[in-house]
Amino acid sequence: MKETLARNIARYRKERGYTQEELGRMLGLSYQAVSKWENALTMPDLALLPDLSKALEVSIEKLLGYISQDGRISIYEDAYKTPDYYWGTEPNTACYQVLRIRPPTRRLKLLDIGCGEGKDAVFFARNGYEVTAFDVSDAGIEKTKKLADKIGVHVNVFKADLLDFRLDTHFDILFSSGVLHYIKPDYRDEIFMNYKQFTNPEGVHAFNVFLEKPFIAPPPEREENAYKWYSGELLSHYHDWLILESSETVFDCNSSGIPHKHAMAKMISQKVP
Structure with missing residues (x-):
């Protein structure tokens, strides 16, 4: 928890545009105290959490790394509550490529980042991988458990x-489809460094990411927390890895009931020993 709290204090302080000195002044503390929090050397006193939460304009639960259950977090939350599977149950074609490149001839740990339903x-668990997965949607998590059962x-x-x-903790395979556009540009270097x-x-x-293309209209879904990716940007995080595949495609989509197009970059890379 100490590392999570340290990271979140730094994150929300920067998002609000405060220096360590300014945040410390708001709390009646020195900038050294804030620095120690952000470097996980010490933790704020429990009595300070309400004032810290107010200064950073974020709930105590969120500050501590817990996701609030109130309100809709994902635009797909309601869609995932239906009996049918919004995205179907057929695996992404990239799953078969992973199966070919790193077949589970021995115990391999796989993480699905933003697993949806x-x-x-x-699919990966069915084929013998030791699978861990996470998502922000409660309904998606429940659908995942039901499908696995x-x-x-x-x-x-x-x-x-x-x-x-x-x-x-270490994994052998990281997989993510249709999710990484939720990563703010300012956090991409840190997050991909952690993944690597x-x-x-x-x-x-x-991984795949939706691309910004001038000849493709924005999708009809209103996603406030989605951020743009550009051609070559995903690859730039893997200049020191072996690139096994890199491609861009434009495809038709009807997920919202309104026909539209997406551009997507797909990358499969391998860590060089």
């Missing part, structure tokens, strides 16, 4: 916010 996570496999699934979650650091040698990352 769990179709890909369950129906197939008869185990997926260690939990709730987490993509922006807050950091790895502290906690990937075992010869481990694989299989």
Whole structure:
């Protein structure tokens, strides 16, 4: 918890545009005290948490790394509550590429980042991977558990916010589809550094991102927490890895009931021993 709190104090302080000195002054403390919090050397007294929460304009639960259950976090929360699977149950085609590149001939740990309703996570578990998955949607997590139970496999699934979650254990494979556009540009270097650091040698990352293209209209879904990616940006985080695949596609989509197009970059890379 200490590291999570330290990271969140620094994150929300910077988002509000405060220096350590300014935040300390608001709380009647020195900037050294704030610095120690942000470097996880000390923790704020419990009595200070309400004032810290007020100064940073964030709930105590969020500050401590817990996601509030109130309100709709994801635009898909309501869609995931229906009996049908919004995205279907067929795995993403990239799942088959991961299966070919890193077949589970031995115990391999895989993390599905932003698993949605769990179709890909369950596919990997069904094929012999040790699967961990997380999503921000309560309904998505429940659908993942139900699908895993129906197939008869185990997926260690939990709730987490993509922006807050950091790895502290190693994996062999990191997989994410249709999720990374929720990462704010200012946090991408830190998050991908964390992902790479906690990937075992010869481990694989299989990711895709939606791209900003001038000839494609914005999607009809109103996603306040979505951020733009540009051609080559995902690759720039993997200049020191072996790139196994890099491609861009434009495809038709009808997920919202309104026909539209998306541009997407796909990358599969491997950590060089």
